[in-house]
Structures are given as C-alpha cells and as structure tokens.
Amino acid sequence: MTVAPEIFETSPEKLLAPVLSAFWDEPRSWTLETYLRHEGYEGARKALAMTPDDVIAYVKDSGLRGRGGAGFPTGMKWQFIPQGDGKPHYLVVNADESEPGTCKDIPLLFANPHSLIEGMLIACWAIRSSRAFIYLRGETVPVLRRLHEAVREAYAAGYLGRNVLGSGLDLDITVHAGAGAYICGEETALLDSLEGRRGQPRLRPPFPAVAGLYACPTVVNNVESIASVPAILNKGKEWFRSMGSEKSPGFTLYSLSGHVANPGQYEAPLGITLGQLLGMSGGMRPGHRLKFWTPGGSSTPLLTDEHLDVPLDYEAVGAAGSMLGTKALQCFDETTCVVRAVTRWTEFYAHESCGKCTPCREGTYWLVQLLRDIEAGKGRMSDLDKLADIADNINGKSFCALGDGAASPIFSSLKYFRAEYEQHVKGRGCPFDPARSTVWADDPDNHRHSPVGVNA
Structure with missing residues (x-):
C-alpha cells in the first residue's frame, strides 16, 4: 500500500521533532565544537545547579520512558538506586544494538556522541555515581573511534574528570567494545560481559539497582534514553510533555526500513502513525503495497496493513497486540513470504x-x-x-x-x-x-x- 501525503491534516514537516537528530547533517556534527553551538552541555549546567534528588524527580515528572524496548520510566529506574549505602554506584549505557531491524543508537552515536556524554553526566550526578561505562557493539569500529574521541574532548574541556564544572562531581567514563553477542543486549548478561565473564543473563532478584556491576547498585539505560535527558533539562519538562501522549510523552527516533521508498531515521513525537511516516517518506517502493511490518524489531509481534493508523506509542501498540520496542519499523511488501x-x-x-x-x-x-x-x-x-x-x-x-x-x-x-x-x-x-x-x-x-x- 502506498500512502499519499494527502492523509496529513498538517504539513509533514510539523509532524517531525528533530532534537537528537537536529544537526546530524552538519559538517563534523560529532565534534564538541558543533555540539556547543547547539546549546551543548547547557542541560548539564542546569542539572548540576540542582540537588541529585531534584534531578531524579524532574526526569521522573517529564515522563521520559526507556527507549530500549520495555518503556520503563527512566526517572523511576534512577530512583531505585539506594542512597547512603556506602557502596560505589555505576551507570552503564547499553549500546549493544543487535535487534534485527533496530538501527537508531548507532547512527546517533556516530553523528552526535556528545548528547550521550552530557546525558551520562546528568545521570551520574543524579544517582551519585563517579564511574560510568558505555557498552558498545564491537563491530561498529567507526562509532567506537568517534566515541573515544568525544570522551577525550569532554575530558579536555572539563566535562569529565575531577570536579566537573566546579560541582564537586568526579566522573570517569569507560568505552567498552563488546564481542558481538546478541544476548549481551540483555542488561544482566551485559553486566556479566562487562565484568569479563561469559555473557549470560542473571537470576533476578537481586536486580541491578541493588546488586549490578561488581555487585554494586547500577543503572542500565539505553543510549537514546540517556541522550534525551539533556534536552529535557535544558528546555524543560513541560516542553517535553507537549509532545507525544499523556502516558508516552516526548520525541523519539523511528527507524524506517525494508521495502520503503526512503528508509531512514525519522525523529517525531510518540503517537505518530506508520501511515504518516510512510506518507512523508514516499510510501512503499513503487508498484507495491504493504503486507506486514514490525513496530519494534523482529522480537515484537508483527502487524499488517490493517494497523497503519495505530498511534506508535506504548499504549496503543500494546492494545493492537504488539510492542513498540525499539521503534524499528521493518516494512515488507506483498512479494515477501x-x-x-x-x-x-x-x-x-x-x-x-x-x-x-x-x-x-x-x-x-x-x-x-x-x-x-x-x-x-x-x-x-x-x-x-x-x-x-x-x-x-x-x-x-x-x-x-x-x-x-x-x-x-x-x-x-x-x-x-x-x-x-x-x-x-x-x-x-x-x-x-x-x-x-x-x-x-x-x-x-x-x-x-x-x-x-x-x-x-
């Protein structure tokens, strides 16, 4: 099915909300210089002026939900970290993007790695952590190089290291390349791999918030979840809640792939439909129609052309019998078995x-x-x-x-x-x-x- 642009009540451009992808097409978009021109690290400065508990409450009130699949509230996950326990606290960013059809975190890190580093700075301040890790899919060597360079730039500019921006926070970030195991996308298997063991899921409880990396309280978040935090702190939770739906607010990256005319990343508010995304991307490849599609990668129940108007948020997709997952919209036409x-x-x-x-x-x-x-x-x-x-x-x-x-x-x-x-x-x-x-x-x-x- 080819969806015509006439389905829009407004122009396609107004349906998009470029925040994370706002300057991906600029020359040297991955550098600190470019990031600072786009209000980079302003959210971190505002967060460091708040108490850690206030930052957690602010992110919780924004309604940000995890962008890695399950959609668990990010602020609530941070709140689970016990305080005053005398143990080190860790932040681990899950960049082991391996789900068939999922391709949002890797381009985000390739084009705008400082959004993740700033988000990690804010998150570590909130959970009182001085050590953070990025677990990256090891095959993506160009991304690994850019991440290392972005971390180096952040250290040199004083956004990482000792007494970050005069806040009293000491923060070190380690970039770790995984060895290509899909199972390490599961958070506890990732932690085992990070500790040098074979990546296999752990029995829970205890959950990572109580006994995670090195048996210490740990927050494990997806790349997009953490990278979305700086904009929330900088522009406000009300601004974030003005997009999306009541229970699924904000912007997100939709990865459109398969038998479509123009595959790619489309950053839009939660609640946009596949029909609208196809309308602005040119529809299915010429002469063909949509047969079935996945809303969140191959591990989510597939849907059909009857579901083109289902709002792509956590509640509506769930009510349709599937899961929003990672918003990996794989579209297959009638030639597919x-x-x-x-x-x-x-x-x-x-x-x-x-x-x-x-x-x-x-x-x-x-x-x-x-x-x-x-x-x-x-x-x-x-x-x-x-x-x-x-x-x-x-x-x-x-x-x-x-x-x-x-x-x-x-x-x-x-x-x-x-x-x-x-x-x-x-x-x-x-x-x-x-x-x-x-x-x-x-x-x-x-x-x-x-x-x-x-x-x-």
Missing part, C-alpha cells in the same frame, strides 16, 4: 541463544527445524499446531526475554497468515517460488496474496 521471513528470524534467535535455559535452547532449535520443513514443502498440517505449542512453551518460561522475542513472530504470523503456512503444506513448497509450488494456480481465491499482478 511470511514463512521465509519468520524462519530467518527464528534461525537468528536459535543461533544467538546463550543456551543457559532449556526452553530457549531446545525450543528455538525445534522451531527452526519445523519452519525449514514447512518452507521446503516437507511440512504437515499438524506442524502448525506444533509450532504454536513449542512457542508457548518458550514464551514466559525462558530465563530472559530472548525466548519471548523468538516466540513473538511465531504467534503473530500464525494469527494473521495461517493460510499462507497452510499453502506451503498443501502446495509442497513456497507459493512465492513457482519452481517449487503451483498453489496459486490451484487456489485462485488467494490471488490477493500473489506476487504476480498485484497492482493490476
């Missing part, structure tokens, strides 16, 4: 399972075997119920959320596209591959899904 797409995602989760718990370790393996058989034309009708049963034995029963993420595409694809799974079984192969199946010719009622002549 749902079974093939779900098989590839499931293969990824089976490969990335850490193997610590049986439901995920064994369940993802068997899901892959069943899906491969169905795609190859070796499946049986009973395999569809078996898929759902195995996914149910993984969902909510694995050690961490990886198992839930692996089950989500299974449940949602069977809900919306069970007929396509059945066609793979009846046609003894993928109906999108004429050399392996003739099911479209045998079943003319399903021409609506056919990749041939869809726009006739």
Whole structure:
C-alpha cells in the first residue's frame, strides 16, 4: 500500500521533532565544537545547579520512558538506586544494538556522541555515581573511534574528570567494545560481559539497582534514553510533555526500513502513525503495497496493513497486540513470504541463544527445524499446531526475554497468515517460488496474496 501525503491534516514537516537528530547533517556534527553551538552541555549546567534528588524527580515528572524496548520510566529506574549505602554506584549505557531491524543508537552515536556524554553526566550526578561505562557493539569500529574521541574532548574541556564544572562531581567514563553477542543486549548478561565473564543473563532478584556491576547498585539505560535527558533539562519538562501522549510523552527516533521508498531515521513525537511516516517518506517502493511490518524489531509481534493508523506509542501498540520496542519499523511488501521471513528470524534467535535455559535452547532449535520443513514443502498440517505449542512453551518460561522475542513472530504470523503456512503444506513448497509450488494456480481465491499482478 502506498500512502499519499494527502492523509496529513498538517504539513509533514510539523509532524517531525528533530532534537537528537537536529544537526546530524552538519559538517563534523560529532565534534564538541558543533555540539556547543547547539546549546551543548547547557542541560548539564542546569542539572548540576540542582540537588541529585531534584534531578531524579524532574526526569521522573517529564515522563521520559526507556527507549530500549520495555518503556520503563527512566526517572523511576534512577530512583531505585539506594542512597547512603556506602557502596560505589555505576551507570552503564547499553549500546549493544543487535535487534534485527533496530538501527537508531548507532547512527546517533556516530553523528552526535556528545548528547550521550552530557546525558551520562546528568545521570551520574543524579544517582551519585563517579564511574560510568558505555557498552558498545564491537563491530561498529567507526562509532567506537568517534566515541573515544568525544570522551577525550569532554575530558579536555572539563566535562569529565575531577570536579566537573566546579560541582564537586568526579566522573570517569569507560568505552567498552563488546564481542558481538546478541544476548549481551540483555542488561544482566551485559553486566556479566562487562565484568569479563561469559555473557549470560542473571537470576533476578537481586536486580541491578541493588546488586549490578561488581555487585554494586547500577543503572542500565539505553543510549537514546540517556541522550534525551539533556534536552529535557535544558528546555524543560513541560516542553517535553507537549509532545507525544499523556502516558508516552516526548520525541523519539523511528527507524524506517525494508521495502520503503526512503528508509531512514525519522525523529517525531510518540503517537505518530506508520501511515504518516510512510506518507512523508514516499510510501512503499513503487508498484507495491504493504503486507506486514514490525513496530519494534523482529522480537515484537508483527502487524499488517490493517494497523497503519495505530498511534506508535506504548499504549496503543500494546492494545493492537504488539510492542513498540525499539521503534524499528521493518516494512515488507506483498512479494515477501511470511514463512521465509519468520524462519530467518527464528534461525537468528536459535543461533544467538546463550543456551543457559532449556526452553530457549531446545525450543528455538525445534522451531527452526519445523519452519525449514514447512518452507521446503516437507511440512504437515499438524506442524502448525506444533509450532504454536513449542512457542508457548518458550514464551514466559525462558530465563530472559530472548525466548519471548523468538516466540513473538511465531504467534503473530500464525494469527494473521495461517493460510499462507497452510499453502506451503498443501502446495509442497513456497507459493512465492513457482519452481517449487503451483498453489496459486490451484487456489485462485488467494490471488490477493500473489506476487504476480498485484497492482493490476
């Protein structure tokens, strides 16, 4: 489906809210000089003039929710850190962006790393921490270099180090490159990896706020969550709440990818719809229509073209049966085989399972075997119920959320596209591959899904 710009009640430009991405296209946008020209570190100066508890309350009142997937209130997470316990407190930024379809944190760090460093300065003041870590996906070497340079600039300018801006805060930041494990995106597995151990999720409780890094109170936040804090302190919580909805306020980065005319990062208030985003980005690729899409990466239940007008905030997407997650909007047109797409995602989760718990370790393996058989034309009708049963034995029963993420595409694809799974079984192969199946010719009622002549 190609969405026309006429759907807008206002101009597309007014639907966007560039804050984090406001000057990404400027020459040398990543430098301290450029950042300072755009009111850089003004939010930190205002925060350091407040008490730590007042900063926590301010961020809490702003309604900022975690941008890493679950949408947990950021200020509340900071508030969980016990005070007066005599232990070191740590801030850890999760930059191990690994979710298929998710691509917002890496470009943010590449183009505007000082927004993260300023946010970390504010967060460390709030939770009374003098040591912070950035856990970056190790494959992104250019980003690693820019982060190191940004940290060096911040030290040289007095924004890091001893007695930051005369506040009495001593703050050191360490940039750590991970080794490419998807499981290390889970916060406790990340902490184990940061400590030098194999990245596997920990049993909770205790939660990181009580016993996290080195068994000390730790806050783990997503890159975008922390990078959003300076603008809130600088421009005010009322300004932040003027965007988005009551329960999901503010601006955020939407990563539009897949079979779209103009993929990219679109920074807009929470609550914009996919239809509006497609309208301003040129819609689906010419001559094709939307078939299904993910609102927050492959671990969120997929939606269809019936959900184009669902507001992209935490409540509305949840009510539609999915999760906003990381706002990774992967759009697939009618030429895409749902079974093939779900098989590839499931293969990824089976490969990335850490193997610590049986439901995920064994369940993802068997899901892959069943899906491969169905795609190859070796499946049986009973395999569809078996898929759902195995996914149910993984969902909510694995050690961490990886198992839930692996089950989500299974449940949602069977809900919306069970007929396509059945066609793979009846046609003894993928109906999108004429050399392996003739099911479209045998079943003319399903021409609506056919990749041939869809726009006739």
